[in-house]
Amino acid sequence: MKQCAARYYPLLPVLAGYLTMFLMGRSLSGMWQLMAMLAFYCALGQAFNIFLGMTGYVDFGYVAFLGVGTYGMALAITRLASFEGLGLGIIAIGLLLALVMATLLSLAVGAVALRLRGAYFAIATIGVNEGFRYLIEGAKIWNGSEGIIFNAEMNRIFGRGLASALSTFWADVMVFIIAAVAAWVTLYYMRSKIGYALTALREDEDAAKVMGINVTRYKIIAFTTSASFAGLIGATSWALKTPYVFPPEVFEIHYTVEAIIIVLLGGAGTLLGPVVGGLIYGLSKYWLSVIMPGFQLLIFAPVIILIILAFPDGVVGILRKTLKNTQLEKFIE
Amino acid sequence: MVLEQLTGNLVQGLVLGAIYGMATMGLSLIFGVLRVVNVGHGAFIMVGAFVTLWVFSSLGMNPVVAAPLAFMVGMALGFIFYYSTIRRLVKAPELASLLATFAMGVLLEEIVKLIFGSEFRGYNWVTGRIDLGVTILPVSKIYASVGSLSIAVLLYLWFKKTRSGTAMRCVVEDSEGARVCGVNVDGVYALSFALGIGLTVLSGVLLTMFIPVGINPYMGGAYTLKAFVIAVLGGLASPYGAFFGGLVFGLIENGSYTLFALLPGVEPFALTRFLSFLVLLLILLLKPTGLLGKK
Numbered sequence: 176m177k178q179c180a181a182r183y184y185p186l187l188p189v190l191a192g193y194l195t196m197f198l199m200g201r202s203l204s205g206m207w208q209l210m211a212m213l214a215f216y217c218a219l220g221q222a223f224n225i226f227l228g229m230t231g232y233v234d235f236g237y238v239a240f241l242g243v244g245t246y247g248m249a250l251a252i253t254r255l256a257s258f259e260g261l262g263l264g265i266i267a268i269g270l271l272l273a274l275v276m277a278t279l280l281s282l283a284v285g286a287v288a289l290r291l292r293g294a295y296f297a298i299a300t301i302g303v304n305e306g307f308r309y310l311i312e313g314a315k316i317w318n319g320s321e322g323i324i325f326n327a328e329m330n331r332i333f334g335r336g337l338a339s340a341l342s343t344f345w346a347d348v349m350v351f352i353i354a355a356v357a358a359w360v361t362l363y364y365m366r367s368k369i370g371y372a373l374t375a376l377r378e379d380e381d382a383a384k385v386m387g388i389n390v391t392r393y394k395i396i397a398f399t400t401s402a403s404f405a406g407l408i409g410a411t412s413w414a415l416k417t418p419y420v421f422p423p424e425v426f427e428i429h430y431t432v433e434a435i436i437i438v439l440l441g442g443a444g445t446l447l448g449p450v451v452g453g454l455i456y457g458l459s460k461y462w463l464s465v466i467m468p469g470f471q472l473l474i475f476a477p478v479i480i481l482i483i484l485a486f487p488d489g490v491v492g493i494l495r496k497t498l499k500n501t502q503l504e505k506f507i508e
Numbered sequence: 509m510v511l512e513q514l515t516g517n518l519v520q521g522l523v524l525g526a527i528y529g530m531a532t533m534g535l536s537l538i539f540g541v542l543r544v545v546n547v548g549h550g551a552f553i554m555v556g557a558f559v560t561l562w563v564f565s566s567l568g569m570n571p572v573v574a575a576p577l578a579f580m581v582g583m584a585l586g587f588i589f590y591y592s593t594i595r596r597l598v599k600a601p602e603l604a605s606l607l608a609t610f611a612m613g614v615l616l617e618e619i620v621k622l623i624f625g626s627e628f629r630g631y632n633w634v635t636g637r638i639d640l641g642v643t644i645l646p647v648s649k650i651y652a653s654v655g656s657l658s659i660a661v662l663l664y665l666w667f668k669k670t671r672s673g674t675a676m677r678c679v680v681e682d683s684e685g686a687r688v689c690g691v692n693v694d695g696v697y698a699l700s701f702a703l704g705i706g707l708t709v710l711s712g713v714l715l716t717m718f719i720p721v722g723i724n725p726y727m728g729g730a731y732t733l734k735a736f737v738i739a740v741l742g743g744l745a746s747p748y749g750a751f752f753g754g755l756v757f758g759l760i761e762n763g764s765y766t767l768f769a770l771l772p773g774v775e776p777f778a779l780t781r782f783l784s785f786l787v788l789l790l791i792l793l794l795k796p797t798g799l800l801g802k803k
Contacts, residue, residue, distance in 0.1 A: 233607075235606075287793060291793075291796070294543070294606075297602065298736045298744075298788070299792050302788040309782040310782045314782075435607060470618065473615070476618060480608050480615075
């Protein structure tokens with residue numbers, strides 16, 4: 176029993192982080208939006224880390240899964256708006272649709288792109304993101320480049336009060352939950368056969384293959400898990416929060432890069448990394464946008480280069496080195 | 509009627525393709541020698557476009573003058589980025605160099621935005637037109653594609669005939685072996701990176717001679733994806749392959765646009781881009797060494 180509990184010690188600082196953010200947002204006035212933004216970045220990092228951190232593969236098209244999730248929720252709300260009596264059930268259907276669509280896309284992409292390695296994989300995934308966006312625009316699927324705006328449907332189904340509560344509060348609460356669940360799944364994977372297989376793969380894919388590890392299978396598991404969380408984040412943090420979806424916005428490559436920065440900043444492949452990275456990134460972005468609006472990227476670009484050169488293991492990597500052989504060691508993973 | 513339009517567009521595609529090829533050679537050169545994918549590629553093309561704009565609008569000079577200037581700006585940027593960053597990442601995992609080159613691209617975009625602002629710009633260089641029967645070509649476009657072709661030939665000669673070109677080919681074949689034979693591998697890496705960036709910035713000049721509108725700090729994004737498709741088409745590591753890949757891509761792009769425009773209820777421009785993505789995936793899957801690459 177004690178053994179079993181000890182397995183989950185590293186989850187404590189992660190969950191404590193989310194709880195602190197949540198409570199600060201609730202009790203201090205005017206803080207909720209900031210905390211919600213931080214939670215979004217942490218969740219994004221947490222979900223992306225399952226693939227990037229564990230496999231070492233760079234998916235430059237990650238945001239496509241958030242985009243598809245956003246469409247899932249948007250489609251559920253607009254297509255089911257005329258059915259009376261579904262009420263909040265529509266949100267559940269939307270989440271499910273987002274999950275299914277992101278998972279299906281990731282299976283399709285994974286089956287093709289995961290045969291490639293390194294630079295070729297990165298290039299293929301940029302192509303997937305852009306290609307999917309232009310397919311939606313070009314073939315006019317789901318309203319094409321006009322996008323979907325569903326403010327009116329939200330108000331009609333849920334009533335003005337509930338619709339506004341959904342977008343200003345409950346959407347963010349769901350993001351907190353998704354982030355926590357993603358953290359739990361990460362730890363579960365780390366402690367299971369999947370984690371060991373992926374570590375072997377990250378170190379030396381050919382050697383892992385020779386050892387008899389079915390690398391393709393484990394890569395697809397990590398890829399699909401990571402993508403389905405992205406779908407849920409898109410459905411909540413994007414669709415429910417701002418009731419519209421436009422292809423150029425939801426397939427914007429900068430979000431993918433933000434996710435990569437968060438994971439690297441905190442420490443790729445660590446459990447606590449995305450939380451630390453998300454907090455540092457979110458807070459500094461917020462702060463920079465206050466003191467010099469419009470030029471955050473000018474500051475961030477050299478910072479990214481510096482981090483890559485000077486701290487390739489991220490903050491948690493350094494933390495783990497300093498805390499080695501202390502009581503706190505078991506809490507940092 | 510359609511056939512005539514198609515022929516005309518294919519001629520345009522070939523002319524544009526020469527510039528696309530030129531715009532991709534730098535990417536392939538850098539990947540071939542250093543095994544680094546320059547994800548910020550488009551931003552360097554954008555820098556070339558702004559050099560042309562500046563030469564034409566502020567100095568009132570011919571865009572042709574901008575070409576050597578842009579090449580030197582590119583070489584300088586290449587050396588700066590190589591010695592400050594890339595040098596330490598050549599042997600690092602891909603993640604590091606991918607992110608670093610992306611950050612370089614973002615940095616350039618933001619600096620250009622700081623200096624020139626983010627609105628769309630363009631310039632008007634009057635050179636007259638030539639009627640080819642099937643289509644009409646502005647003379648500036650012909651300058652641009654002939655320029656691309658001559659630069660490609662020059663690069664080829666430089667590779668084959670000069671000592672530093674030979675050293676570069678040696679490093680591509682076997683960097684350890686080259687080091688043993690007394691080749692300054694670090695120097696070759698630096699030169700290849702700078703040359704690759706120089707060619708990329710230069711291609712931005714030729715591109716704006718072809719399409720002199722839509723110049724803004726974020727114009728590079730579209731060209732990054734195109735350059736990837738073209739590079740993969742010609743075999744990611746081969747600069748000449750990239751040039752022929754560019755010709756093929758120009759033909760595909762202009763030809764498919766003509767055909768997509770016939771379909772009712774679609775946006776042909778976006779579909780053309782979707783098609784380029786399909787081409788990318790197919791080649792990566794079927795023949796990742798490129799259509800013209802070695803087995």
